[in-house]
Amino acid sequence: MRHVISAKAFDRDALLGLLAEAARMQVALGRGGLRTQDGKVMAALFFEPSTRTRLSFEAAMLRLGGQVISTENAREFSSAIKGETLEDTIRVVAGYADVIVLRHHEVGAAARAARVSRVPILSAGDGAGEHPTQALLDLYTVWREVGRVEDLTVALVGDLLYGRTVHSLVYVLSRFSGIRLLCVAPDVTPLPADVREYAAAHGVRVEVEPDLHKAAQVADVVYQTRVQKERFASAADYERARGQYIVDRGLLSAMRADSIVMHPLPRAGEVAPDVDDDPRAAYFRQTHYGVPVRMALLERSLQAQVAGEPVWSESAEVQ
Ligand code: CP
Numbered sequence: 001m002r003h004v005i006s007a008k009a010f011d012r013d014a015l016l017g018l019l020a021e022a023a024r025m026q027v028a029l030g031r032g033g034l035r036t037q038d039g040k041v042m043a044a045l046f047f048e049p050s051t052r053t054r055l056s057f058e059a060a061m062l063r064l065g066g067q068v069i070s071t072e073n074a075r076e077f078s079s080a081i082k083g084e085t086l087e088d089t090i091r092v093v094a095g096y097a098d099v100i101v102l103r104h105h106e107v108g109a110a111a112r113a114a115r116v117s118r119v120p121i122l123s124a125g126d127g128a129g130e131h132p133t134q135a136l137l138d139l140y141t142v143w144r145e146v147g148r149v150e151d152l153t154v155a156l157v158g159d160l161l162y163g164r165t166v167h168s169l170v171y172v173l174s175r176f177s178g179i180r181l182l183c184v185a186p187d188v189t190p191l192p193a194d195v196r197e198y199a200a201a202h203g204v205r206v207e208v209e210p211d212l213h214k215a216a217q218v219a220d221v222v223y224q225t226r227v228q229k230e231r232f233a234s235a236a237d238y239e240r241a242r243g244q245y246i247v248d249r250g251l252l253s254a255m256r257a258d259s260i261v262m263h264p265l266p267r268a269g270e271v272a273p274d275v276d277d278d279p280r281a282a283y284f285r286q287t288h289y290g291v292p293v294r295m296a297l298l299e300r301s302l303q304a305q306v307a308g309e310p311v312w313s314e315s316a317e318v319q
Helices: 012-030 052-063 086-093 109-116 132-146 164-173 193-201 212-218 235-241 249-254 283-307
Strands: 041-046 067-071 099-104 121-126 152-157 179-184 205-208 221-224 260-262
Touching: 012 132, 012 283, 041 052, 041 086, 052 067, 052 099, 052 121, 052 132, 052 283, 086 099, 086 109, 099 109, 099 283, 109 121, 121 132, 121 283, 132 164, 132 221, 132 260, 132 283, 152 164, 152 212, 164 179, 164 193, 179 193, 179 212, 193 205, 212 249, 260 283
Parallel strands: 041 067, 041 099, 099 121, 152 179, 152 221, 179 205, 221 260
Antiparallel strands: none
């Protein structure tokens, strides 16, 4: 079954195939979308807030001709509040939908869901763990905007400890050659050792660069992130990390003309609004690329579901 739980599951060929499929979806969107998932239902189960991931997944399913059922505050408004386990919720919803998109506050929740689900689980983020579909749209953004996914210098900026999009992006970039990562992070939010070691084991050059201006001068991509206030155990650590690295017009003047600024968004002051008009500010285009990439992922997972066990049997016989 085509679950999407970790970005590590995608090898180089799978990533290149997905980029090509997403490009095909982008063309199809320009022609009004497709009808390939007519009659199929996607459930969006979100236990944490979201704007981009939930709505772009829902838009993707609708653009494929499918339908959507959704709970946007499942922590409070699903039966989780009554003590229902995630596993039971998934067992139930898997009888209502052909694919489940799950965002959860606990690391490992998507893997737990996949263990009990009869339909594909697409992780929309698990706590401070991973956000694999964001990494896939980030890779697509780099491919479209920079023109390649190899021989890249990427400055990872901000909250590299709790930033799940960063972890998944590192795993995806690790599949390609000539990747150099410059980690520009407050000392309380470094890239986790296991993520750094994974990249190094795959031939990625990982360097710590505390000077954002120096990193920006050589980077093809400045990947800025929000300091994730909600994940900090210590308010003092959050205050130490907050506001340390800002992308502003001064930084843009240090950057190359052919580089780009990315951000998974939302932002909370770490990209100044007057950067938005610069053509190198790719972050709003990045949000829009989420639709064709998630269309490609839904197609892939739903095709696997057709090949696997059907949710509904054609037989109406009483057992
Ligand atoms: N990038 C991202 O995950 O945004 P949302 O939290 O709005 O889904």
